[in-house]
Amino acid sequence: xxxxxxxxxxxxxxxxxxxxxxxxxxxxxxxxxxxxxxxxxxxxxxxxxxxxxxxxxxxxxxxxxxxxxxxxxxxxxxxxxxxxxxxxxxxxxxxxxxxxxxxxxx
Amino acid sequence: xxxxxxxxxxxxxxxxxxxxxxxxxxxxxxxxxxxxxxxxxxxxxxxxxxxxxxxxxxxxxxxxxxxxxxxxxxxxxxxxxxxxxxxxxxxxxxxxxxxxxxxxxxxxxxxxxxxxx
Numbered sequence: 001x002x003x004x005x006x007x008x009x010x011x012x013x014x015x016x017x018x019x020x021x022x023x024x025x026x027x028x029x030x031x032x033x034x035x036x037x038x039x040x041x042x043x044x045x046x047x048x049x050x051x052x053x054x055x056x057x058x059x060x061x062x063x064x065x066x067x068x069x070x071x072x073x074x075x076x077x078x079x080x081x082x083x084x085x086x087x088x089x090x091x092x093x094x095x096x097x098x099x100x101x102x103x104x105x106x
Numbered sequence: 107x108x109x110x111x112x113x114x115x116x117x118x119x120x121x122x123x124x125x126x127x128x129x130x131x132x133x134x135x136x137x138x139x140x141x142x143x144x145x146x147x148x149x150x151x152x153x154x155x156x157x158x159x160x161x162x163x164x165x166x167x168x169x170x171x172x173x174x175x176x177x178x179x180x181x182x183x184x185x186x187x188x189x190x191x192x193x194x195x196x197x198x199x200x201x202x203x204x205x206x207x208x209x210x211x212x213x214x215x216x217x218x219x220x221x222x223x
């Protein structure tokens with residue numbers, strides 16, 4: 001099974017900061033990776049799919065990049081509503097697996 | 107408007123069974139892939155199971171042989187039959203719509219399952 005490793009597990013940032021979150025796959029997953037945002041007490045929300053495609057309705061300050069085993073989620077200018085936990089998910093094959101999450105705090 | 111609503115969670119003893127349901131609306135359920143994702147208290151997300159549009163079913167190793175995903179196309183309902191429950195199955199269980207090459211694009215609000223004596 002493919003393992004997904006996210007880093008860092010948490011980070012502190014300020015409004016307006018550029019934030020990057022990394023996700024590494026244990027084997028080549030091509031571009032089959034998505035990113036989800038989860039706020040406390042809420043269901044996750046899909047932000048990015050296929051590494052770099054922005055889900056409908058998601059602000060353009062969110063972007064994704066990478067390929068094969070190394071992927072990055074970037075928030076270009078952090079907004080107050082972006083403080084949340086972010087997860088990557090690979091869908092290259094079954095079993096699907098999420099990264100451990102990155103909590104973005106003030 | 108796409109809506110998903112889970113039900114059926116609760117407190118169950120180790121070794122017991124529980125069936126979760128997810129009622130859906132606002133999209134063509136019969137041709138859609140659906141899945142279950144869980145989150146233990148204070149922990150991260152874990153994929154549990156998916157039923158593809160074709161009807162093929164997939165499971166995480168941690169639940170294989172104990173959980174069964176199914177659907178009733180006539181009622182636009184998704185189910186998760188959970189047998190031989192363990193303490194480590196305690197979690198909030200989300201149902202979500204799966205789109206190939208996209209991901210889980212719509213989620214319910216979750217149903218809490220607690221396995222404890």
